[in-house]
Amino acid sequence: MGNEGVRLADELMSVNAAMRRLVRRRLRQQKPPKLRPAQVELMAVVGARPGIGVAGAARELHLADNSVSTLVNQLLAAGMLRRDTDPDDRRAVRLQLTPYAHRRMADWRDRRARMVGAHIAELAEEDQAAIAAVLPALGRLLTSLQDQRSEDISRPKTPGENA
Structure with a gap:
């Protein structure tokens, strides 16, 4: 590079x-919000992939399974998540956002979009156009990073390679 x-x-x-x-x-x-960033990130993952399991969410967030289990328990207690038993494997659980969590996430996204949008509207037209023009490239960069992560996870480590 x-x-x-x-x-x-x-x-x-x-x-x-x-x-x-x-x-x-x-x-x-x-x-x-009374929620920590890690809790909000887990809720975003569950919102994007309803029914995801704890291990899948941990991979998605690059966290240990037990860390995600702790977050799940906190969000269950707060009424933000629902844990359903997987019908195909009674030992596994599938995570779902509660209606309350959906409302909280929508409210947070709306407030965030309005706040940042108000500042974007104050920028010069050229800056607004530049931001609009770069978004597709940033989306492609994100996809590339996600694809690379999948390759890194599946690639076996060589002896002496740092984890």
């Missing part, structure tokens, strides 16, 4: 992380 690719990657990830933190903090000031 060339130096320009490394520079762009570093800048993209720094801006993205800072924007996510700032938006999350501002949304909490408006209406405390």
Whole structure:
């Protein structure tokens, strides 16, 4: 990878992380979510893949199964998740968002979109056009990263290779 690719990657990830933190903090000031970021991320995974199991969610989030189990138990207690027994394997569970969780997630997405959208609307037209133009490329980058992750997970480690 060339130096320009490394520079762009570093800048993209720094801006993205800072924007996510700032938006999350501002949304909490408006209406405390009482949910930790990891809990919200798990809810997003379950919302995108209803019926996913704990192990599948752990892979998706790059977390240990027991960490996801802890998050599941917290979200069950908060009334955000429902755990159903898998009809094909009584030992396995399938996770579903509750109606309350669907409402909370929709409210959070709406507040986030309105907040960021208001600031985008204040930008110059050229900046708005640049943001709109880069979104398809960022989507392709995300797909590429997801595909690479699948390859990394399935590829056996060579002796002495860092995990």
